Amino acid sequence: MLPANNFQASLQRLEKLLGQAEKVTDAAAGAQIRQVAQAILDLHALALNRLLEQLAESSEPCHDFLDTAADDDIIAGLLLLHDLHPLDMEARVRKALVKVRPMLHSHHGDVELVAVEEGIVRLRLEGSCDGCPSSALTMKHTIEEAIYQLAPETVAVEVEGLPEEAMHEEQLSNRFALPLV
Numbered sequence: 001m002l003p004a005n006n007f008q009a010s011l012q013r014l015e016k017l018l019g020q021a022e023k024v025t026d027a028a029a030g031a032q033i034r035q036v037a038q039a040i041l042d043l044h045a046l047a048l049n050r051l052l053e054q055l056a057e058s059s060e061p062c063h064d065f066l067d068t069a070a071d072d073d074i075i076a077g078l079l080l081l082h083d084l085h086p087l088d089m090e091a092r093v094r095k096a097l098v099k100v101r102p103m104l105h106s107h108h109g110d111v112e113l114v115a116v117e118e119g120i121v122r123l124r125l126e127g128s129c130d131g132c133p134s135s136a137l138t139m140k141h142t143i144e145e146a147i148y149q150l151a152p153e154t155v156a157v158e159v160e161g162l163p164e165e166a167m168h169e170e171q172l173s174n175r176f177a178l179p180l181v
Contacts, residue, residue: 011077045082052084080152089151090116096146097123103142107135111143119155121147125162136162 018037024030055066069075070086079085087095093116104110114122123143125136144157 008077011081041082044078045084048079048082048084052086076150077152089119089153092150093121093147093154096150097143099150100139100143100146104139107139109136109139111139114160119153121151121154121157122160123157124160 018034021030021033021037024033052066066086070079076085085092090113094113097111097113101110108127110126112124112126114124116122125139140159140162143159147154147157
């Protein structure tokens with residue numbers, strides 16, 4: 001059994017199980033498995049949507065509760081799965097950048113959000129340790145990790161302002177990276 005607090009691991013387990021269900025040789029059984037899974041997801045989406053509507057209509061202040069709930073990895077993941085997260089993608093990307101700024105500042109750098117369009121996040125690195133391609137790459141990867149954590153629907157992260165040596169170093173590391181299985 002997976003830890004209850006790890007949404008990504010639980011989601012990966014579900015995807016693995018659904019992948020195994022896809023391999024069922026009995027077409028009728030496979031179709032029924034997919035229908036059951038979709039019915040469960042539809043039921044969860046309906047209940048979550050109703051909960052959010054009731055909270056929003058409540059006469060008591062609940063925005064702090066919604067913000068706190070949306071900060072929880074498990075709840076946020078479920079809200080994202082059903083397209084119910086109270087923050088749009090750009091707001092979540094901005095939140096991710098706020099999280100990494102202390103580390104960037106410790107390296108005399110910063111990052112500016114240029115745009116979020118069609119799932120592509122465009123950033124500009126500023127003042128990032130001239131002559132330190134490895135440091136710039138570390139900052140880039142840290143930023144990407146934070147963005148993908150809060151906005152997993154991100155298609156790509158494009159970063160301006162990387163030193164030329166860092167871009168070359170990243171291309172080399174990508175060329176020799178082992179393929180993911």
